[in-house]
Amino acid sequence: MAEEKKLFKVKIDNIPVEVEPGTTILNAARMIGGDVVPPAMCYYSKLQGSGGKCRTCLVKVSKGSEADPRPMPKLVASCRTTVMDGMEVANITSPEVLDARKGVVEFLLLNHPLDCPVCDQAGECDLQDLSYEHGVSGTRFEFKRRTFEKEDIGEHIKLHMTRCILCYRCVFTADQLTNNRQHGILGRGDHSEISTYIKASLDQTNFIGNVIDVCPVGALTDRTARFKNRVWFLKPVDALRECHDPNCCGKTVLWMRGDEIFRVTARKDKYGEVEAFICDTCRFEKKEPQDWVIEGPRKVARYSVISQGHYVGVHKPHETVAKVMDGRQPKLLMNIHTVSEVNQPTVDLSKIEGPAHSNDFPKHNGVQ
């Protein structure tokens, strides 16, 4: 008879849980779920070696174990600290932890730009959510923020290094999902930056697009979707296709408005981690509804504005226009985009000082 595995009894914020030896405090908290789960900006359960960089997951170990009940002298990174039998941990019940997390957020934001209104990650950004919960409205930083030029690293990916928090997730993704990683963290300390050697392109592998999904901020964005729409205006739907790449699961989320597909991403769980990685063909090249079998609305399980963007209780309207117009589709009858040009502003909205208004657009045939 197989010997029964001894489980460790742990308490997190006074909630007991039994876990296997070797489990980290963070994963033990995830087994409880809810508010006791510490935030994690660099740990990613699907990427080996991740974690231990950002310090957002700090917790207090108030009792080390049954055998040695002394508390740990400092706060510890819960993604890298394994549980002991009888351990007691405080997360949201410890004012010390909340204060330290506030400090970590302040550090993460030291050089971060105030880009949220124009950032494609807004609405699904871990840093935005973290700042909302733990940040302060001002900064004590008096020095010039470090800035970088935006870089196209390949045909499909834009790197905006100024927004990077150096979590290393994209580096682990390239290392573990592709067989020729071409980017990494160059430099040390304040000079560290994500970059490619001699501006190499990240196009030579079919899985590199996953760096966009694992990036917790808007540092790596999808060039085929950038600035096309705000994420909260889009409706996520689960879709699948029979992908010819044996390593791709073909199960994705399509971010749609009407029947237009604005972007394709992997499916993410409640911790913002992808359930299974997808290939670049599915992500960047399949943007037509006929490429996909749509399974139904995607429930976004995170505390964020995007979880509001659902198709709820949809009843498809009965289409009558085509019936009375000899089978012609309403879209063909009413599409004015190509003639009016009103929808093609030629000014850069981010360069206008103050709110944009109708006079900022050039005149088109007498129409402003």
Ligand code: SF4
């Ligand atoms: S990365 Fe997140 S916090 Fe930073 S500008 Fe973009 S949305 Fe805002």
Ligand code: SF4
């Ligand atoms: S680019 Fe994104 S994923 Fe890569 S290290 Fe920076 S924040 Fe992390």
Ligand code: FES
């Ligand atoms: S998630 Fe633990 S240190 Fe970043």
